[in-house]
Amino acid sequence: MEDIYDVIILGAGPAGLSAGIYASRAKLKTLILNEGTVGGQVILTHEIANYPGVETTNGFQLINTMKKQANDFGCTIKANLNITGINLSDKIKEIEVNGTDKYRAKTVILAPGGKPRTLNIPGEEDFKGRGVSYCATCDGEFFTGKEVVVVGGGNSALEESVSLAKYASKLTIVHQFDHFQALPHYVDMAKNNPKINFIMSSELREIYGEASVKKVKIENLSTGQESELKTDGVFVFIGYSANVGKVADKVSLNSRTEIIVDKNMKTNIDGVYAAGDCIEKRYRQVTTAVADGTIAALSASNYLMNQNN
Amino acid sequence: MLMTNLEHVESADAHKKVLEENENVMICCGRMGPMCLPVYDIMDELKDTYKNVKFLDMDFDSPDAHVIRNAPECAGFMGLPFTMYYKNGKAVQATTSIQNMDQVNSILDEQFGKPE
Numbered sequence: 562m563e564d565i566y567d568v569i570i571l572g573a574g575p576a577g578l579s580a581g582i583y584a585s586r587a588k589l590k591t592l593i594l595n596e597g598t599v600g601g602q603v604i605l606t607h608e609i610a611n612y613p614g615v616e617t618t619n620g621f622q623l624i625n626t627m628k629k630q631a632n633d634f635g636c637t638i639k640a641n642l643n644i645t646g647i648n649l650s651d652k653i654k655e656i657e658v659n660g661t662d663k664y665r666a667k668t669v670i671l672a673p674g675g676k677p678r679t680l681n682i683p684g685e686e687d688f689k690g691r692g693v694s695y696c697a698t699c700d701g702e703f704f705t706g707k708e709v710v711v712v713g714g715g716n717s718a719l720e721e722s723v724s725l726a727k728y729a730s731k732l733t734i735v736h737q738f739d740h741f742q743a744l745p746h747y748v749d750m751a752k753n754n755p756k757i758n759f760i761m762s763s764e765l766r767e768i769y770g771e772a773s774v775k776k777v778k779i780e781n782l783s784t785g786q787e788s789e790l791k792t793d794g795v796f797v798f799i800g801y802s803a804n805v806g807k808v809a810d811k812v813s814l815n816s817r818t819e820i821i822v823d824k825n826m827k828t829n830i831d832g833v834y835a836a837g838d839c840i841e842k843r844y845r846q847v848t849t850a851v852a853d854g855t856i857a858a859l860s861a862s863n864y865l866m867n868q869n870n
Numbered sequence: 871m872l873m874t875n876l877e878h879v880e881s882a883d884a885h886k887k888v889l890e891e892n893e894n895v896m897i898c899c900g901r902m903g904p905m906c907l908p909v910y911d912i913m914d915e916l917k918d919t920y921k922n923v924k925f926l927d928m929d930f931d932s933p934d935a936h937v938i939r940n941a942p943e944c945a946g947f948m949g950l951p952f953t954m955y956y957k958n959g960k961a962v963q964a965t966t967s968i969q970n971m972d973q974v975n976s977i978l979d980e981q982f983g984k985p986e
């Protein structure tokens with residue numbers, strides 16, 4: 562008979578890895594399953610200067626250390642896989658991976674984090690790397706002297722726009738609202754840049770091109786009128802959402818589709834906990850994710866102890 | 871400087887040597903950016919599965935990275951990383967921007983054969 566894990570953790574960001582460290586150090590048989598790259602969003606952070614006890618570091622280094630700690634305590638980590646089935650309702654939980662492999666556990670900690678929003682419009686996937694980008698720092702130089710569209714209105718969108726304007730000949734920010742969510746400082750920087758134009762209350766509907774992006778279709782949300790804009794590139798910075806798609810019909814969520822947990826990180830299902838950016842909370846920091854993961858692991862450990870007694 | 875668990879290609883000479891000494895080679899040329907890190911991570915995961923393939927990365931900003939930046943297979947690429955697949959020293963496929971595990975697996979299987 563296959564082994565049953567004490568804890569399966571879905572997600573390998575700071576919350577999932579912290580839960581893995583605590584659970585495996587408590588001698589629980591622990592498995593972390595992660596759909597993408599180990600580390601989650603923090604791995605992209607160039608500088609982390611406010612993680613207590615650690616002088617300035619970067620996300621990659623911090624995550625590599627967490628991963629090593631988890632491994633050293635005996636935690637198994639499997640990443641870059643596809644979770645194809647989740648059964649949380651029975652006493653023994655079951656997770657199916659890649660449509661074939663099944664893993665069973667007495668408790669599950671959900672730590673899937675957040676994921677960048679995409680436009681989900683025709684042309685976006687087809688022109689990825691050929692005009693559609695999600696990183697100005699990475700790809701900005703490919704648009705030197707070219708016209709680009711930036712989608713979004715938060716801090717990232719405006720900050721990245723100013724950065725992109727160093728390369729682009731003309732930059733148009735398309736934002737769905739009539740005002741920006743970004744801090745005034747970022748808005749002022751963008752508004753004071755002569756290369757940057759604004760199309761407000763509008764959304765992209767389609768991206769067209771041949772070998773690379775040539776134009777976009779834009780809908781004015783106030784009037785419903787559609788227009789086309791010639792462009793060489795589309796940069797997408799429309800924020801993150803809780804990555805709860807695969808458990809949305811299994812645990813209780815709030816109106817913002819965040820997992821509802823109690824102070825012990827317990828969900829509405831016995832033996833199922835959640836931690837990190839996927840849960841209902843106000844502040845999303847590495848430190849809060851680590852704290853959530855710690856509490857979830859200790860709660861799972863306590864649950865298992867009570868089950869055994 | 872790339873901080874990954876992969877072997878790095880540090881120069882054009884090293885690039886040439888790797889291609890001469892290995893039948894099947896995958897090199898991801900990028901930065902420590904959001905589109906690049908997932909590809910490095912996938913390659914790290916696959917190292918033990920595809921033992922017939924040499925997995926490496928190369929810093930896109932290294933001057934010698936012109937061996938990939940300016941490769942004909944990468945013409946028109948506008949998104950990092952540029953990922954090259956070589957068989958017997960010749961480029962057989964190239965991709966631009968982020969790729970997922972299925973996409974990388976599919977290319978490796980097609981170009982170098984499925985792992986035993």
